Amino acid sequence: xxxxxxxxxxxxRHRVGGRNFDRALAPGAVVELGGQWAGPGQDRVxxxxxxxxxxxxxxxxxGNNLYYRSGRLLTYSGDVPPAxxxxxxxxxxxxxxxxxxxxxxxxxxxxxxxxxxxxxxQTIGAWIGEHIPTxxxxxxxxxxxxxxxxxxxxxxxxxxxxxxxSGAGGDINTLIGSAQSIRFLGGPQQLSIRxxxxxxxxxxxGMPVTAIDRGSRVTVHxxxxxxxxxxxxxxxxKPLIGRIAYSPPLxxxxxxxxxxxxxxSVVKVNAVYPRPFWRDRGxxxxxxxxxxxxxxTYDNSPPGGRPGVLVGFMEGNDSRAFYGASAAARRRAALxxxxxxxxxxxAHPSAYVDLAWAEEPYxxxxxxxxxxxxxxxxLADAAVQPVGQLHFAGADFSPLWSGYMDGAxxxxxxxxxxxxxxxx
Amino acid sequence: xxxxxxxxxxxxRHRVGGRNFDRALAPGAVVELGGQWAGPGQDRVxxxxxxxxxxxxxxxxxGNNLYYRSGRLLTYSGDVPPAxxxxxxxxxxxxxxxxxxxxxxxxxxxxxxxxxxxxxxQTIGAWIGEHIPTxxxxxxxxxxxxxxxxxxxxxxxxxxxxxxxSGAGGDINTLIGSAQSIRFLGGPQQLSIRxxxxxxxxxxxGMPVTAIDRGSRVTVHxxxxxxxxxxxxxxxxKPLIGRIAYSPPLxxxxxxxxxxxxxxSVVKVNAVYPRPFWRDRGxxxxxxxxxxxxxxTYDNSPPGGRPGVLVGFMEGNDSRAFYGASAAARRRAALxxxxxxxxxxxAHPSAYVDLAWAEEPYxxxxxxxxxxxxxxxxLADAAVQPVGQLHFAGADFSPLWSGYMDGAxxxxxxxxxxxxxxxx
Numbered sequence: 001x002x003x004x005x006x007x008x009x010x011x012x013r014h015r016v017g018g019r020n021f022d023r024a025l026a027p028g029a030v031v032e033l034g035g036q037w038a039g040p041g042q043d044r045v046x047x048x049x050x051x052x053x054x055x056x057x058x059x060x061x062x063g064n065n066l067y068y069r070s071g072r073l074l075t076y077s078g079d080v081p082p083a084x085x086x087x088x089x090x091x092x093x094x095x096x097x098x099x100x101x102x103x104x105x106x107x108x109x110x111x112x113x114x115x116x117x118x119x120x121x122q123t124i125g126a127w128i129g130e131h132i133p134t135x136x137x138x139x140x141x142x143x144x145x146x147x148x149x150x151x152x153x154x155x156x157x158x159x160x161x162x163x164x165x166s167g168a169g170g171d172i173n174t175l176i177g178s179a180q181s182i183r184f185l186g187g188p189q190q191l192s193i194r195x196x197x198x199x200x201x202x203x204x205x206g207m208p209v210t211a212i213d214r215g216s217r218v219t220v221h222x223x224x225x226x227x228x229x230x231x232x233x234x235x236x237x238k239p240l241i242g243r244i245a246y247s248p249p250l251x252x253x254x255x256x257x258x259x260x261x262x263x264x265s266v267v268k269v270n271a272v273y274p275r276p277f278w279r280d281r282g283x284x285x286x287x288x289x290x291x292x293x294x295x296x297t298y299d300n301s302p303p304g305g306r307p308g309v310l311v312g313f314m315e316g317n318d319s320r321a322f323y324g325a326s327a328a329a330r331r332r333a334a335l336x337x338x339x340x341x342x343x344x345x346x347a348h349p350s351a352y353v354d355l356a357w358a359e360e361p362y363x364x365x366x367x368x369x370x371x372x373x374x375x376x377x378x379l380a381d382a383a384v385q386p387v388g389q390l391h392f393a394g395a396d397f398s399p400l401w402s403g404y405m406d407g408a409x410x411x412x413x414x415x416x417x418x419x420x421x422x423x424x
Numbered sequence: 425x426x427x428x429x430x431x432x433x434x435x436x437r438h439r440v441g442g443r444n445f446d447r448a449l450a451p452g453a454v455v456e457l458g459g460q461w462a463g464p465g466q467d468r469v470x471x472x473x474x475x476x477x478x479x480x481x482x483x484x485x486x487g488n489n490l491y492y493r494s495g496r497l498l499t500y501s502g503d504v505p506p507a508x509x510x511x512x513x514x515x516x517x518x519x520x521x522x523x524x525x526x527x528x529x530x531x532x533x534x535x536x537x538x539x540x541x542x543x544x545x546q547t548i549g550a551w552i553g554e555h556i557p558t559x560x561x562x563x564x565x566x567x568x569x570x571x572x573x574x575x576x577x578x579x580x581x582x583x584x585x586x587x588x589x590s591g592a593g594g595d596i597n598t599l600i601g602s603a604q605s606i607r608f609l610g611g612p613q614q615l616s617i618r619x620x621x622x623x624x625x626x627x628x629x630g631m632p633v634t635a636i637d638r639g640s641r642v643t644v645h646x647x648x649x650x651x652x653x654x655x656x657x658x659x660x661x662k663p664l665i666g667r668i669a670y671s672p673p674l675x676x677x678x679x680x681x682x683x684x685x686x687x688x689s690v691v692k693v694n695a696v697y698p699r700p701f702w703r704d705r706g707x708x709x710x711x712x713x714x715x716x717x718x719x720x721t722y723d724n725s726p727p728g729g730r731p732g733v734l735v736g737f738m739e740g741n742d743s744r745a746f747y748g749a750s751a752a753a754r755r756r757a758a759l760x761x762x763x764x765x766x767x768x769x770x771a772h773p774s775a776y777v778d779l780a781w782a783e784e785p786y787x788x789x790x791x792x793x794x795x796x797x798x799x800x801x802x803l804a805d806a807a808v809q810p811v812g813q814l815h816f817a818g819a820d821f822s823p824l825w826s827g828y829m830d831g832a833x834x835x836x837x838x839x840x841x842x843x844x845x846x847x848x
Binding site: 117118120121122123125126129152153154155156210239242243245249251252253255256259260262263265316317320323324356358359361364365372373374375377378379382 | 541542544545546547549550553576577578579580634663666667669673675676677679680683684686687689740741744747748780782783785788789796797798799801802803806
């Protein structure tokens with residue numbers, strides 16, 4: 001469009017944004033049920049926000065954080081929870097080791113690292129088990145991994161983590177810290193909504209793509225209509241890209257890769273209170289806990305703190321324990337966690353919204369997809385290539401800031417350049 | 425049908441058998457491009473063969489085997505290749521360790537083993553790297569794993585292997601040895617063909633299922649027709665089950681599991697010669713090699729040895745090296761391997777047939793699906809459950825003889841019982 005080409009955007013849902021999804025609390029005040037944060041170095045998403053007139057504000061981080069372990073609740077200030085000194089030493093050693101290994105990993109070709117085969121055949125979980133002696137430090141590192149992937153460390157290749165560290169600037173602390181320091185006033189879904197508004201009628205809602213014919217042109221089928229184009233950019237979560245019926249079928253490398261890059265599993269919970277009552281007690285709203293289902297919380301209030309909002313995450317197996325459970329059971333368990341950390345007041349929010357992303361038919365998991373062991377070294381070079389006139393984009397297709405809105409924008413720019421080059 | 429119920433079988437291909445697929449060489453003589461062997465203890469497949477009048481014969485195993493390592497070709501008799509004594513000692517120690525661990529794994533619920541979490545967060549590849557000191561023994565064990573799964577040991581959960589060992593009677597040697605000792609005269613696809621013949625017009629070919637509506641009845645859609653039934657048994661490879669469009673969508677546990685159980689990757693090669701010339705030199709046709717793309721071969725001649733047939737396997741990454749290569753390049757590489765092992769005569773077969781299973785649109789890999797790390801402990805209890813009136817069967821759904829024809833029959837019996845119980 002900007003390049004003078006005609007475009008059409010087919011969106012399966014009756015809204016745009018995908019994993020950018022905000023729920024309105026009051027005019028101008030939203031809670032984010034999906035993508036939420038940005039941080040320093042994420043130039044693309046911050047640039048897009050400026051371009052589209054979406055203001056940013058700092059994540060609330062004043063006051064003390066809470067650390068819950070073995071049934072005890074402790075407060076602390078700064079980034080380092082009051083774990084036992086031996087645990088903190090182990091954790092620091094592990095972080096330095098991971099950052100050190102990540103230095104030899106190029107995020108757009110992690111399989112070329114000298115030690116790639118060795119690192120790719122280990123899970124992050126096994127690495128933690130072998131390299132972190134204290135149980136407390138292991139728990140903290142597993143929690144950090146879950147907060148990046150929404151998945152158990154036992155499922156994820158160590159090389160995937162090293163690549164993520166490298167793609168976020170080289171320090172794992174960025175992934176679990178400063179990448180969450182900036183929020184978007186009115187919610188980040190506005191980025192998607194305002195982009196869609198610019199495209200006007202070129203965006204068609206309620207158009208799930210079920211089949212694609214790959215010929216001299218690309219013909220894209222939805223249950224109600226078919227569309228023909230010279231190029232198509234697919235931006236679904238990876239497992240769902242594999243579920244489209246292609247004719248002719250995708251080449252074996254792409255097909256096998258799409259069999260191997262599952263989505264994590266997260267229930268994102270927001271509890272809304274008239275006021276952020278925890279701030280009165282000098283608390284930031286941030287919790288790090290060894291006890292689920294919610295082990296991580298933050299203050300998620302709009303600027304000014306009216307209303308007060310706590311956000312919490314059930315990640316990996318913690319979220320799976322609620323597959324098939326009622327919404328009421330999920331709410332009860334979530335509020336029990338908030339009350340455990342912030343007292344009885346937290347058990348009685350004025351509003352409560354959560355989303356089990358694995359149940360969303362057009363996403364089927366969160367935060368994003370990941371590489372199990374052996375996949376990056378066996379197959380991932382296929383992933384960076386288009387298939388004829390099919391191009392792939394989305395947060396999980398970016399070597400830089402993979403899994404973030406920033407990565408999604410980068411991968412979209414790359415795919416658009418590929419397609420434009422094909423049209424030239 | 426046998427229980428007095430009406431049944432309909434929808435087969436995507438224009439043939440029955442799926443991964444049972446034979447190619448005729450001459451009347452009564454076939455080469456198997458898919459399922460091929462059975463062994464002692466596989467009562468179901470041997471019983472079905474008797475019932476359907478398909479005779480069996482022993483896999484040719486007379487004479488010496490070949491061991492190719494570091495550019496040298498050695499002959500040996502018996503099951504143990506002439507590796508260095510230290511390597512053989514390491515291998516034996518590893519086999520005893522694996523068999524020992526498998527004793528605490530119940531194949532229908534491997535996630536309940538006391539050490540399940542620990543074993544499930546390791547890949548087989550990492551376990552081999554840590555527990556087998558000599559390079560030669562590591563190579564041999566990785567080869568054994570590839571011959572079971574058609575996949576790199578670096579991708580597969582150790583707990584999956586222990587479960588496979590347990591489900592095959594408790595000894596890994598069975599999986600890589602005696603489970604291949606029996607063949608079917610005229611080929612095992614006859615089992616599928618004769619079963620289909622019994623069902624007559626109840627079998628509909630060329631009917632790929634693209635969508636399933638789950639209501640009070642099950643409505644199954646193909647591009648040309650829709651069918652309604654009280655129960656449906658799905659027998660596709662696991663990743664392809666996930667690609668059917670379900671309405672309502674599958675529950676999250678099943679969906680996430682189907683995102684996580686990929687197919688291995690195998691090119692199966694048969695080279696046909698007027699006579700099994702290797703037998704004249706006292707060779708069995710069996711090769712174990714450290715050099716790909718074909719590292720494993722067997723004599724695959726019909727009984728009597730007219731013609732002579734060598735079968736070879738490109739497994740895991742060896743097969744991936746030929747994704748996108750021409751059929752001629754694949755043939756050239758395969759025959760170069762046969763010639764390396766059996767001399768120049770092997771380079772000039774009278775016929776050559778191969779199949780790259782990852783390219784087959786209705787299979788997309790081989791030998792079967794497997795569990796990457798962390799999946800069995802996180803999700804696999806979902807897999808043994810039907811979803812309403814949907815039941816699941818196939819070789820990879822059986823705890824006993826998983827991945828074998830025998831396991832496929834067992835899982836089919838289980839699913840049929842489930843469905844019949846639902847009709848009672």
